[in-house]
Amino acid sequence: MINVFQNSQYHWTLIAIVVSFFMLFIIQPIFPLIILFALGVYRIWVCRNRELMALVIGILLLVFLNYRSLENQWQSQILMFEEGEQIKSELVINPNHIQQNEDIFYGEGGLFSENEEIIPVIVNYWNKKDIQQDLPDLTASSYVLAIKGKIKRIEANRNFDLFDYQSYLKRKGIAWELEIDQIEGVKVSQSNQSNFFLIQLINLRARLTHYFRRCAQIPLVSIHNKLLYNLNSTTYRDYKPAFMTLGILHFFSISGFHVNYIRNVLTYILLRIGISPSKSKVIVFTVLILFAWLVDWPIGALRSLLVNGFNFLRRRFHWPFSPLDCLSIVYILLLVINPYFIHSLAYILSFLMSYLIYFYQGTNKTHFPIHWQQKMEVTLFCFLFSWPLLLSSSFEINFLQVGIVLIFTPLFEAWIMPAMFGFSTLLLLSQLAPKLLQLIQWLSNIFELVWETFSIHKWVKSGVLVLGSGGFMLLVFLFVLGIVWFYFLKSKPNRAWKLLLLGYLLVIVIYPYLDLRDRIIILDVGQGDALLYKKAFSKKAWLIDTGGKVVNSQNTVQIDPEYAYKNLIPALKAQGITCLEGVIITHPDIDHLGNLSALEQEMPIKHLYYSVITQKSEIWRKINHKFSKNIHHHVIQPGKNIKIKEGDIELLSLNMPEPYNEDKSNASSLISILTIQNRKMVNMADLPLELEEAFLKTFDNRKIDFLKIGHHGSKTSTSDRLLDQLKPELTFISSGKNNRYQHPHPETLYKLKKRGITYLDTQEVGAIEIAHHPLYGWQVKTALKANE
Incomplete structure (x- = not known):
C-alpha cells in the first residue's frame, strides 16, 4: 500500500480530473x-505505472458503484408514492431545516412510510x-406531526437552462414534496438507543x-445570521440578488475563508495568553469542528477542515503526499x-478556488498576495x-465585480467579521x-438607510453582460482564455493582458451572433402565454405576450x-436575451400581458405592438405610464x-362583428404568423370560435406547418x-x-386526435423549442x- 501511495505522489490532481470527467x-x-x-x-497510461493504474481503476469502480446505489435508492423512493396521492402519516421535523411564521412553515422533513422507513x-x-x-x-x-396531505414529485425546471431544483434536491436524496x-x-x-445522540x-x-432565527425579521440580524451561522431567512433572501450582483455572495456561504479567519484569530x-503551540492547535481544531457542526457542515468548511487535517497527518507521519x-x-x-457532488456548483467552485490559489502561490515567492497588483491578479x-x-445559474458576467471584491475583501476581514462577532x-x-x-433595531435602520442611499448594487448592475447559460464551447473557450492569460502573466505580461482583452472582446461582440439556429420557444409561464422568436446570426429577439398572474387584493x-x-425574465436571460426588438401583446388579459411592466424594467424594449382594444383597456392604463x-x-x-421584421412576422387584427356581446378582450386577439426557414407557424392567442371564421377568410387557403392552439386549448376555440x-x-x-x-378541454384534444394531429402541451412537457x-x-x- 505504501508503494502505491509513493507511486501516486503528484498524480492525485490528474486522478481527480479523470474521476470528474468519468x-x-x-x-x-x-x-x-x-x-x-x-x-x-x-496520460495516466503513459506513466507506465501499474500501481497507479490499479488505483485509478479502483477509485472509478468505487465511485460508479456508489453512484448506482444512490440511483437505485432514488428510483425506489420514486416508486413509493403516486403523483398527487393523498396520504395520512407521521412527519418528523428537523428544527434546523424549517422556516416558520404564524401563517406558514416550510422546509425539509422526514415522512414515515408504511414500513416505518423515513x-x-x-x-x-x-x-x-x-x-x-x-x-x-x-x-x-x-417534533413529530400527525398529518394529512398530498404528495407530488419534484419536477425539473419547466424552462430551458434554468436552475435545476430537482437535481439540487436529488443530492440530498429528496424526490417528493x-x-x-x-x-x-x-x-x-422521542429519541431511542439508535438515534439518541443524533436527536x-x-x-x-x-x-x-x-x-x-427569532430575530431574523430584522434585516441586519438576517444578514449576520447567514454570514456567520449559515441561517437562511426570508429577510435575507430579499438581499441575496443584490449580493449576487455585487459578486460578494460567496462571503455569505460559509467557506474556507471563514474557517481560516477563525483559525488565525483564535491561534x-x-x-x-501563553498556551503552547501544540495545545493551541488541538484547541483550534476542536473549535473549528464545533463551528462546522454549528453551521451544518457546508462544503467549503468541510473542505477546509479535511484538507488541513490531511496536511497535519502528512507532516506528522511523513506520508508521501504533497499539499496539492x-x-x-x-x-x-x-x-x-x-457522486452527485459533481453537479453541485458550490462543491466545484469551492475546490476550484483552492486549486487556483495553490497554482497562483506556486508561481510567486510569497504565500499570500501582499501588493495591490498581486491582489488584483489573484x-x-x-x-x-x-x-x-456561474453562467449556468446567473447567465451573466459582470466585470465591475472584480473591483467590488478587491475593495470588499480587506474590509470583510478587518472590519466586517469582527463586527459580526461583536x-x-x-x-x-x-x-x-x-x-x-x-x-439592534437602530443599527439595522442605519444599515438600511446607508444601503438604500448608496444602492451600489444598482450601479454595479450597469456592468452586466448577459451571455445566457452558455454552451460547452463557450465554457471551454473561457477556461482556455484564463489558462493562456495566467501562462503568459509572469513571462510576457503585456501579451497576457492583450490576449485576455481580445478574448473577452470577441465574446462580447461576436458570441451573441454565433447561434446558427432559427428558433421559436413557447415558454412555460404557467397559465398564460409567452412565445420567443429569434432568427439565426442575430441578437434581435421578439416576444409575443409575456404571461402574468392575477392576485386578489x-x-x-x-x-x-x-x-x-x-x-x-430568467427564462429569457438563460437564452442570452439582453434586449427585445419588439413585444407583441395579443390582447389585454393579465395572463398575456401581466409580466410586461416588470419585463420592461429589466431589459430594453424597442417596439411595442398592441390592438385598439388593448390600448383602451383598464389594465393597460394602469401600466402604460x-x-x-x-x-x-x-x-x-x-x-x-x-408585416414586420422583413415579413417574417405578420400580424392580423380582425374586425369584430357588431353587435358583439361576448368577451371583447379575447375577440380582439392579434393573430401572428411566424416564418422560420420557409415554414409557417400561426399563434391564435385567445381568439374565440366566432372570430376564427373571419380569420380563415383573411388567411385564404394557405397551409401552415405549426399551430399554437387558441385559448390554452379551451373548447371555445379551435x-x-x-x-x-x-x-x-x-x-x-x-x-x-x-x-x-x-385547460386543455377534452373536446379540443378529441378534435386533434381524430385527425391524427400531434400536440405538445406545456402543462405536460414544460417549455417547447x-x-x-x-x-x-x-x-x-x-x-x-x-x-430530467
Whole structure:
C-alpha cells in the first residue's frame, strides 16, 4: 500500500480530473466528455505505472458503484408514492431545516412510510384562516406531526437552462414534496438507543441558534445570521440578488475563508495568553469542528477542515503526499461518498478556488498576495475561472465585480467579521437585557438607510453582460482564455493582458451572433402565454405576450409584480436575451400581458405592438405610464394586416362583428404568423370560435406547418374547420399545470386526435423549442425531457 501511495505522489490532481470527467460522462454522456476522459486515462497510461493504474481503476469502480446505489435508492423512493396521492402519516421535523411564521412553515422533513422507513421530503403548510391551528415553535426542537396531505414529485425546471431544483434536491436524496392539508397531532420527537445522540445534536443546534432565527425579521440580524451561522431567512433572501450582483455572495456561504479567519484569530489569542503551540492547535481544531457542526457542515468548511487535517497527518507521519495531493484526495473522497457532488456548483467552485490559489502561490515567492497588483491578479484569476461556471445559474458576467471584491475583501476581514462577532455578542446579551433589541433595531435602520442611499448594487448592475447559460464551447473557450492569460502573466505580461482583452472582446461582440439556429420557444409561464422568436446570426429577439398572474387584493384584481422574476425574465436571460426588438401583446388579459411592466424594467424594449382594444383597456392604463419613453408604440387598427421584421412576422387584427356581446378582450386577439426557414407557424392567442371564421377568410387557403392552439386549448376555440383548412403537422398548447380552468378541454384534444394531429402541451412537457439548424435540420425539444 505504501508503494502505491509513493507511486501516486503528484498524480492525485490528474486522478481527480479523470474521476470528474468519468462522472460527468456517466450522468450526461456527450462526446466531448468521453474525449476528455480518454485523454486523462491516456496520460495516466503513459506513466507506465501499474500501481497507479490499479488505483485509478479502483477509485472509478468505487465511485460508479456508489453512484448506482444512490440511483437505485432514488428510483425506489420514486416508486413509493403516486403523483398527487393523498396520504395520512407521521412527519418528523428537523428544527434546523424549517422556516416558520404564524401563517406558514416550510422546509425539509422526514415522512414515515408504511414500513416505518423515513423518507426525506420538502414540506409546505399554510395555516388556513378557516381552520386556525396553534402550532408550537417548530424551530426550537424536533417534533413529530400527525398529518394529512398530498404528495407530488419534484419536477425539473419547466424552462430551458434554468436552475435545476430537482437535481439540487436529488443530492440530498429528496424526490417528493408534501403539501400538508391538516395537522391532527403534535408531539415532541422521542429519541431511542439508535438515534439518541443524533436527536440531541439536532436539538442542541436548534437551541443555540433559535434566538438568532427569532430575530431574523430584522434585516441586519438576517444578514449576520447567514454570514456567520449559515441561517437562511426570508429577510435575507430579499438581499441575496443584490449580493449576487455585487459578486460578494460567496462571503455569505460559509467557506474556507471563514474557517481560516477563525483559525488565525483564535491561534493568535491562544498564543498571546501563553498556551503552547501544540495545545493551541488541538484547541483550534476542536473549535473549528464545533463551528462546522454549528453551521451544518457546508462544503467549503468541510473542505477546509479535511484538507488541513490531511496536511497535519502528512507532516506528522511523513506520508508521501504533497499539499496539492491532499486537496485532490479530499476532492476524490467526497466524490466517492456522494457522486452527485459533481453537479453541485458550490462543491466545484469551492475546490476550484483552492486549486487556483495553490497554482497562483506556486508561481510567486510569497504565500499570500501582499501588493495591490498581486491582489488584483489573484482576484481576477479566480473570477476568470468562476465566471464560466456561474453562467449556468446567473447567465451573466459582470466585470465591475472584480473591483467590488478587491475593495470588499480587506474590509470583510478587518472590519466586517469582527463586527459580526461583536453583533453576535450583542444579540446574546439582548436575551438578558431586552432593551438592547432597540439598539439592534437602530443599527439595522442605519444599515438600511446607508444601503438604500448608496444602492451600489444598482450601479454595479450597469456592468452586466448577459451571455445566457452558455454552451460547452463557450465554457471551454473561457477556461482556455484564463489558462493562456495566467501562462503568459509572469513571462510576457503585456501579451497576457492583450490576449485576455481580445478574448473577452470577441465574446462580447461576436458570441451573441454565433447561434446558427432559427428558433421559436413557447415558454412555460404557467397559465398564460409567452412565445420567443429569434432568427439565426442575430441578437434581435421578439416576444409575443409575456404571461402574468392575477392576485386578489382587497376584492380587486391586481397583477403579481414578482411573477415575471420567477419564470419569464430568467427564462429569457438563460437564452442570452439582453434586449427585445419588439413585444407583441395579443390582447389585454393579465395572463398575456401581466409580466410586461416588470419585463420592461429589466431589459430594453424597442417596439411595442398592441390592438385598439388593448390600448383602451383598464389594465393597460394602469401600466402604460410606467413604460420608457424610448419605446416605439404601434397600435394596430381592426381589419389591418401588417408585416414586420422583413415579413417574417405578420400580424392580423380582425374586425369584430357588431353587435358583439361576448368577451371583447379575447375577440380582439392579434393573430401572428411566424416564418422560420420557409415554414409557417400561426399563434391564435385567445381568439374565440366566432372570430376564427373571419380569420380563415383573411388567411385564404394557405397551409401552415405549426399551430399554437387558441385559448390554452379551451373548447371555445379551435373549430373543426380551422384544423381542416390549416392542416398543421404539429400543434402546441400553452397551459398551466393543474390550472383551475382545466385547460386543455377534452373536446379540443378529441378534435386533434381524430385527425391524427400531434400536440405538445406545456402543462405536460414544460417549455417547447422548435428550431432549425443548418447542419442538423429541424429539432423539437421540451424542457422537462431535456432537464430530467
